[in-house]
Every structure is written in structure tokens, then in C-alpha cells.
Amino acid sequence: DAKTTQPNSMESNEEEPVHLPCNHSTISGTDYIHWYRQLPSQGPEYVIHGLTSNVNNRMASLAIAEDRKSSTLILHRATLRDAAVYYCILSRDSGGGADGLTFGKGTHLIIQP
Amino acid sequence: GAVVSQHPSWVICKSGTSVKIECRSLDFQATTMFWYRQFPKQSLMLMATSNEGSKATYEQGVEKDKFLINHASLTLSTLTVTSAHPEDSSFYICSAEGRTGGNQPQHFGDGTRLSIL
Numbered sequence: 001d002a003k004t005t006q007p008n009s010m011e012s013n014e015e016e017p018v019h020l021p022c023n024h025s026t027i028s029g030t031d032y033i034h035w036y037r038q039l040p041s042q043g044p045e046y047v048i049h050g051l052t053s054n055v056n057n058r059m060a061s062l063a064i065a066e067d068r069k070s071s072t073l074i075l076h077r078a079t080l081r082d083a084a085v086y087y088c089i090l091s092r093d094s095g096g097g098a099d100g101l102t103f104g105k106g107t108h109l110i111i112q113p
Numbered sequence: 114g115a116v117v118s119q120h121p122s123w124v125i126c127k128s129g130t131s132v133k134i135e136c137r138s139l140d141f142q143a144t145t146m147f148w149y150r151q152f153p154k155q156s157l158m159l160m161a162t163s164n165e166g167s168k169a170t171y172e173q174g175v176e177k178d179k180f181l182i183n184h185a186s187l188t189l190s191t192l193t194v195t196s197a198h199p200e201d202s203s204f205y206i207c208s209a210e211g212r213t214g215g216n217q218p219q220h221f222g223d224g225t226r227l228s229i230l
Contacts, residue, residue, distance in 0.1 A: 032216040043119070043206045043221035044157065051216075087156075093216040100147045100159035100172075101208075101219060 004088045009108040012078050020073040020107055022088030027068050030093045034101070035062065035073045037084040037109075044087065044103075047073065083111045116140055117209050119222030126197065127230055133193045134225045136207030142187035143209035147219070148180075151204040163190040197229045 005023040012018045024033065034049040048055055048062045050071075055062040061074040075082055087106040092099065116139040124132050136146055144165050149157040161182055162170040169182035179201075181193040190209075194201055204226050208219040 034218065036221075038157075041204075041224070041226070043117075043208070043224045046218040046220065049216070049218055091216055100149075100162055101157075102159065103149075103156040105156055 004090060004104055006086070006088055006104065006107045008105065009110065011110040011112060013112050014080060015077055018075040018078045018082070018109065020075075020086050020088075020109065021070065022072070023070045024088070024090055025069045027090060028092065031090040032093060033062065033064060033068075033071050034089045034091050035060070036087045036089065036101075037082075038087070038106070039084045047086070049091070078109075078111050080111050080113060083109055085109070117207065117220045117222045119207055119225055121225060122223065123226040123228070125228045125230065128198050129196055130229075131193055131195045132197055132227060133191055134205055134207075134227075136190045136192070136209070136222055138188045138209045138220075141209075143190075144187065146184060146190040146207055146209045148182065148190075148192050149206045149208070151206060151224075157206060160192075165190075194227065197227070199229045202227055202229045 032049050032051050035047040036044040037047055038044045048057055048060050050062045063072045085106040085108050087103050089101050118137045118139050120135045146163040148160045150160050151157045159172050160175045163182045163184040165184045165187050171177045184190040204224050206224040208221040210217050210219050
């Protein structure tokens with residue numbers, strides 16, 4: 001499986017935008033870029049995913065580099081509830097059934113009030 | 114949105130006890146569910162893939178006789194930790210894909226914290 005690289009931790013202030021980077025230089029053409037986050041003592045929560053084009057939803061935006069070797073999760077206005085571990089994961093579309101996800105260490109996002 | 118429910122939320126039991134954890138998809142049918150394990154301060158590790166009506170597929174290093182998986186219906190998968198020991202203490206999390214086709218996000222349960230004394 002193609003690997004992703006994320007900073008161990010990042011810190012931001014409340015109500016400011018947050019840009020979480022992810023490098024995936026060995027990504028293949030059928031790999032989707034998924035982002036999940038995990039709050040303490042909870043299961044992961046889906047945030048956003050994309051293939052080539054930038055994506056927006058109510059939680060965040062996903063900016064994908066033109067060569068797809070990196071991506072950035074953007075939280076437009078961070079709140080204290082956004083403090084979590086954010087995982088950038090590549091998920092291959094094999095055309096068949098679903099595959100389990102390979103979680104890296106993620107980025108621990110700290111939000112300062 | 115798709116909801117996955119996991120029960121119980123936490124279990125404390127004596128060494129040698131078998132523990133069953135349930136994972137239900139509440140508002141969708143899940144042909145495939147996944148079981149993960151997470152030790153303190155570590156990331157999630159995929160244990161097995163649970164397929165409705167067939168045998169589960171286990172990841173390397175996961176004992177299939179230790180961690181029994183049953184996926185008897187499209188909305189329920191169970192994980193039974195047999196003869197649990199303290200080293201099996203962990204946070205167990207299930208997930209399911211919301212719908213088949215394409216590359217869909219997975220929906221996770223809230224996890225079961227298992228403590229073996």
C-alpha cells in the first residue's frame with residue numbers, strides 16, 4: 001500500500017483556518033485520498049475524500065496537488081471541537097469490494113482558545 | 114448519514130473469559146465490515162475483514178481461533194475474544210462501508226474498550 005507522511009502535531013488558534021498537510025509521493029492512479037479524524041476515546045470520523053479535484057463539504061476542504069503527490073486538509077475556522085488526531089489515508093479502488101484502511105500515526109491537532 | 118453502532122462500550126472481565134462485541138449498521142446494509150484494534154497512544158490496526166455469509170479474512174499475525182468473527186446478516190457482525198488475557202486489553206473498533214460501488218468512506222462505531230484483569 002502507498003504510504004502517507006504527516007507532521008506528528010500541529011497547533012492553531014481557535015477561529016483561525018488550519019491547513020493540515022499530507023505527502024503521498026508513491027500514490028497510484030486508482031488511490032483515493034481519504035481524511036478521517038479521531039477524538040479521544042472515540043472511533044474515527046470520516047471528514048472528506050477525493051481523487052483528483054479539490055473537494056468541499058460542510059466539515060472541510062481538500063486541496064489536492066496537480067501531481068497528486070500531496071494534499072492539504074483545510075479547516076476554514078477551527079473550533080475547540082476540532083482538536084483531534086487527523087489521518088490521511090490512501091484507499092485503492094480495486095473495482096471490487098471494500099478494503100480495510102491502513103492508518104498511519106496521523107497529525108495531532110491542538111487548538112488553543 | 115450512515116450510522117454504525119457498537120456494543121458494549123466497555124468491558125472489564127477476568128482473565129480466561131470470552132467476550133463478544135457487536136457491530137451493527139443501523140440505517141444501511143453492510144456486506145463487508147472491518148474490525149480494528151488500537152492500543153494506547155498507537156494508531157488503529159486492521160485485524161480482519163468480515164464478510165456477510167462467508168468466512169472472515171484475517172490480517173497477518175491475528176489469530177483466527179482467538180478472535181472469532183461472525184457476520185450472519187447484512188447489519189450485524191460480532192467479534193468474540195476467546196479466553197481473553199491481559200494482553201488482549203485494547204480498544205476494539207468496527208467499521209462498515211456505507212454503500213458499495215466506487216470508493217466510499219467508511220463509518221466507524223464508537224469502539225469497545227476491553228480491560229482484562
